[in-house]
Amino acid sequence: MLFKTQAAFKPTPASIPTEHCNYRLQLPSGLPVHIHPLNPLAFVLRAAQIYPDKLAIVHPDVEHPSTYTYSVWAQRIQNLAYALIWSGIKPGDRVAVIAPNTPMMADAHHGIIAARAIITPINTRLTKPEVEYILEHSGAKLILVDHEYTHLVRGEKAQIIICKDTGRFGDPYEEFLSKGRQHSNEKGWSGLIMETDEDIGATLCYTSGTTGRPKGVLSTLRGTYLAAMANAYETRMEHDSVYLWILPMFHACGWTFPWSITLAFATQITQRTVDNQLIWKHLLHSGVTHYCGAPTVQIGIVSHPHARKLSHRITTTVAGSAPTAHLIGELDKKNINVVHVYGLTETYGPFTRGYVQQFYKNLSLEERAKYMARQGHAFVTAQEVRVVYQDDNEELTDVPADGKTIGEIVTRGNIVMKKYYRDPEATKKAFRGGYFHSGDLAVMHTDGSIAIQDRSKDIIISGGENASSLAIEQELSEHHDVLEVAVVARPHPKWGERPMAFVTLKPSAERKWAGRHAAFTEDLQKFSKNRLPGFARPEWVRVEDELPKTSTGKIMKTALRGIVAKL
Structure with a gap:
């Protein structure tokens, strides 16, 4: 299935590398012979040199599917770096990216670093005011944005490059890459300067901000390199691995997996949305070996x-x-x-x-x-x-x-x-x-x-005993009808606090307990008696259609506490 997509797609001429391409960056003078500054960009260059014709990226589940080998993808990354420099991006500048899991998002994790700038990925699920705050706080000078999210950057002063996610002529992002190729004057990788300071900023990722304004987490080239190495090692990712993108790349730079994949010479499949039917299609038929979630x-x-x-x-x-x-x-x-x-x-x-x-x-x-x-x-x-x-x-x-x-x-x-x-x-x-x-x-x-x-804020103190909401959730999740459960403290006149459980039911159990939530509460409380001490058993149970979640998929206990406060 993946190779059908590959056969039907032709990269733009600007994406085709020159014959006998050199993957060596320009070496600054004065760098000691015994030092090799750690930089995760090195992984994709090494992959393009060793396995130029190996499939690097497959983007199949869209109107315009696309695929790139490592040599073609490395050329596109190089084009992006030159395009950014041509647009006035200087070392240390922040370049924002607002996109789902697409080839452009994968390009950005390498091309921005190749331009010696700092990638600032922004969560596509945020509101416009939240995005405006991050853009202002980061001081991003250029924004790469997917066509579905242009409403989030409307009115911004920074230069904006829109990607229609086609990989074809007429796409503004493809035109931007072509200009980068022209600007390079075919100097190739040797026209881009190696960054000698491995402690310099590489990524600027913003926390979810559930307790206030999001904070910008500045991480380094060295740390990114070592974290990516660890991920590849700890998950045993190798040359024949196929990684399916389910985790958003905007979330902590995909936990550094954009660089782990290239370190391992693996193939990655990008998906714009988390669609469980498509996920199972790829798990069953696309040779997937790894994913995160x-x-x-x-x-x-x-x-x-x-x-x-x-x-x-x-x-x-x-x-x-x-x-x-x-x-x-x-x-x-x-x-x-x-x-x-x-x-x-x-x-x-x-x-x-x-x-x-x-x-x-x-x-x-x-x-x-x-x-x-x-x-x-x-x-x-x-x-x-x-x-x-x-x-x-x-x-x-x-x-x-x-x-x-x-x-x-x-x-x-x-x-x-x-x-x-x-x-x-x-x-x-x-x-x-x-x-x-x-x-x-x-x-x-x-x-x-x-x-x-x-x-620290989620510990429930009941009658002087500390009850872990996580430990309670672990036990309640064993109930055969529970799909998801979250536990928070609720005031109690005698014990100070007692646990309250918010539960979603498995689809197979929804009909069973329809109109009988009180009976389900009794059943769950009975189930917990043999598993939890009295102070940790849920005093109250509330069945919900769904639990409130942050933009990165974490259950929002702040929202559940808000419900409790009104009870």
């Missing part, structure tokens, strides 16, 4: 009518919020191997994972999934992850490794952001005590693995 997305995948056990093993990277052991088990039943990772935008996406242990093979699927639901240990290129409490002198003390004592997850090292852009106070607060403070609460187990209990 938050738990809410994974629930939709395993619950889809087309879901079945796959004939080949696929690896999925799960993050964004903690998956339940039940979800991990359901994915495993479909022959989908779960690499459970944890991270934040401030850590380039993932920086820990739950590593499989030898004794897991002797466990049942349910028991094994509970271990795999832990956030685990630090990545290969990350520094040790710690769980600590902090005294008034900002001294960090590790919690005992007893699996019970709660502290905050902190880390430092290679894959931690450089700073919050234009926000020194927030940076100082996040880096207090010489570590990055995640705001996530966890316990440390005897084997050194961590397990998140909650965000």
